[in-house]
Amino acid sequence: KNQVEQSPQSLIILEGKNCTLQCNYTVSPFSNLRWYKQDTGRGPVSLTIMTFSENTKSNGRYTATLDADTKQSSLHITASQLSDSASYICVVSAAGTASKLTFGTGTRLQVTL
Amino acid sequence: AAGVIQSPRHLIKEKRETATLKCYPIPRHDTVYWYQQGPGQDPQFLISFYEKMQSDKGSIPDRFSAQQFSDYHSELNMSSLELGDSALYFCASSRRNTEAFFGQGTRLTVV
Numbered sequence: 001k002n003q004v005e006q007s008p009q010s011l012i013i014l015e016g017k018n019c020t021l022q023c024n025y026t027v028s029p030f031s032n033l034r035w036y037k038q039d040t041g042r043g044p045v046s047l048t049i050m051t052f053s054e055n056t057k058s059n060g061r062y063t064a065t066l067d068a069d070t071k072q073s074s075l076h077i078t079a080s081q082l083s084d085s086a087s088y089i090c091v092v093s094a095a096g097t098a099s100k101l102t103f104g105t106g107t108r109l110q111v112t113l
Numbered sequence: 114a115a116g117v118i119q120s121p122r123h124l125i126k127e128k129r130e131t132a133t134l135k136c137y138p139i140p141r142h143d144t145v146y147w148y149q150q151g152p153g154q155d156p157q158f159l160i161s162f163y164e165k166m167q168s169d170k171g172s173i174p175d176r177f178s179a180q181q182f183s184d185y186h187s188e189l190n191m192s193s194l195e196l197g198d199s200a201l202y203f204c205a206s207s208r209r210n211t212e213a214f215f216g217q218g219t220r221l222t223v224v
Contacts, residue, residue, distance in 0.1 A: 034212060043117075043203050043215035044156075089155075091213075101146065101205075101213060103155050 002027040004092050004104035012110045017080055021107045023073040023090030031095035035064050035075045038087045038106070047075070047088075080111045115139055117206050117216035125222045126194050134189040134219045138206030144168070145187040146213060147179060148203040156203060162187060163209070194223045 004025045013019050025033070032051045036044035048057045048064040050073070056065050061084075063076045077084055090104035118137040126132050138145050144163045148156035149172075158171035162181035173179070176194075181187045191198060199222050207213040 032212075036215070041201065041218075041220070043217045046212055046214060049212040101158065103158075105155060 002092070002094060002102045004090055004102050006090050006104040006107050008107060009105065010108040010110070012112060013080055015080060015082055015111050015113055018076065018078050019080060019109065021075045021077075021088050021109070023075070023104055025071050025073070025090070025092045025102070025104075027092040027094050027102050029095040030068060030071070031093040033066055033073050034091045034093070034101075035062070035073075036089045036091060038089055040086075044089055077109075082111050082113070085109060085111045117204055117214050119204050119216035119219050121219060122217065123220045123222075125224060127224055128194055128196060130194050132191045132194060132221060134191070134202050134221070136187045136189070136204030136206075136216060138185050138187070138204075139214055142206035142208050143185065144207045144209060145181055145185070146205040147187070147189050148205070150201040150203060150218075152200070159189070191221075196223050199223045
């Protein structure tokens, strides 16, 4: 069964600090991995998408890494801001299905003063 | 840039009524996905369409049906609504298996 697990489940950090969120997956065959930011009650917003051949990708203060051998990804947030408070969801797509995305359990991040 | 448009944004229905949710994908996107997200839960995949044909089916109840039209917009029809159907319903679109973009969602409340 295709699964995506994220850790930690929740995280509280001070504004200005860095943090790293983890994603482990068992989706096979792997096509791509996406990180989304979801504010409460809003639709997920794409941060990055990574394919098998990519091992790092940045989007502003967000840097995602991918190790396709160990089936792990991380999302590093630098110099956190209060507006970073949201759920961060790792989503993995299997090759060949052309559709279904497997969602991770999400990490709830809270940035405080 | 155009995004995925969902309508309505909010909907209140009574039990046993019918609801229709609409999704307008980003232009030139050929794949549409529907997700249901209950309070505090992960999005659950319902169904997807590629080039107007159903491409994958998830945990969509038999009371629900969906289709993708010739202009690529999609509608999710929900009948005999139950209290447990209250949730955020997200639509996403993509070009084949590339990055999916989500709409803002429709919040359905069944009373």
